[in-house]
Amino acid sequence: MVKEFSKSYKNHIFLNLEKSADVAVFETYDNVETLVEALFLSNNISPKEQGSTLLFIDEIQEYPKAIQSLRYFFEEVSDLNVIAAGSLLEFSMKDVESFPVGRIEYLYLYPLNFQEYLEAIQHTAAIEQLNSIPIKPVAHKTLLDLFHRYAIIGGMPEIVKTDIEYSNLAELPKVYESIWGTYKNDVEKYASGTSERRVIKHIMDTAHLYIDQRIKFQNFGTSNYKSREVGEAMRNLDAAKIIQLIYPTTDIEPPIKPDIKKSPRLQFLDTGLVNYTLEIQARMLGMEDLSNAFKGAIIPHLITQEVISLNTITNTKPNFWIREKKQSSSEVDLVYPFRDKIIPIEIKSGATGTLKSLHQFMNRTDHPYAIRIYAGEFKIENLITIEGTPFLLMNLPYYLGTQLPKYIEYFVSNYNL
16 A cells, blocks of 8 residues: 555655664664664655655564654654554554654554455446435345455455465465464564463454454463463553454443453454455355354444444444343443534444344434444335334444444434434
8 A cells, every 4th residue: 555655756765674784784873863874865756855755664564663763854854754563563552662642643554344345356337326325226136246245355465366366265265264373473473472472363363263253361262371471461462452342332412432441352453354254255155144144243344344344433333232230131232423423323224123222222312313223225214112102213234334424413303213
């Protein structure tokens, strides 16, 4: 992506801090102005062309001092555009003595969401329909079929690229294995000690079995590891966004406050990697409705992944809603803040009368808007909870996960009881 972006500049300089020669530049020059002067000289670029030059520092996590230097790039050579990237960068942050707060603009990169997948396969007609609000009935089958394929393979760019080239699931295992093996090796490399390395390895080997489930740290994955050990490892993996902890809330009005004392739900890096690791992709090909895949966990996991992918400039995670009582408990898959409201979202097929947790939420909130994401067509219904509270239910097909903010705006602006 950065190489593609660099084409808009007259000049570009690429450094990879896994290479000793590129690290040597930072070791040799303490002064950033002198460092930049040396880089321009060795790349045959005039110092007058700072403003039309992009410096890309890749694998910056390998040399924490380079992360500190970003502050001085900003302050002392402000004409020069700098991009830094690195695998599992968050693991290296703790080794940075003085982090350049306020000097860096963050961009968070996730697997391709469904709209980006359609862009990758160059299905312009589907993209046009996807962005038409409300969706036209004529587009439903085509978009659902395309989403079916996307839900099976996931959104890792190399996987999507390989699938476009071969259109055959048999070509994908070696790519999945390469990606997942790299993540495993990198994570273990950045663990602080042998004990943490063992715990992280265990989590990486078992976490896919618990997606979309609430988990406890104590004895996670039928292990003997203590809550403190698993919790610390999980938080590190969460910071690196490989396995994220999605926490519940009990709030029915903004702001949404996650309750980190309660059991979180597990969210994996990419649903396609989960499907591969679970060995269910071939079975999914033959399913009419993917809501049944892996005990109903795959589609909620993917929709959550889609919602997360919309946060490219903030590190915001979604939450789910719970009401825990001795006699009965309720759990709504996702809640979405919108203006002065929290909108509950259930992700499931089946009759609307089975949405008991959604009914519990609507009995308590002061607005009438609720959402179900399912395999059916777009429609808005007037319903009444079991206790007699009237509400509006917007039914969205799975493939509209990336369009959720636009549809909530449409829903609230155009419908009232």
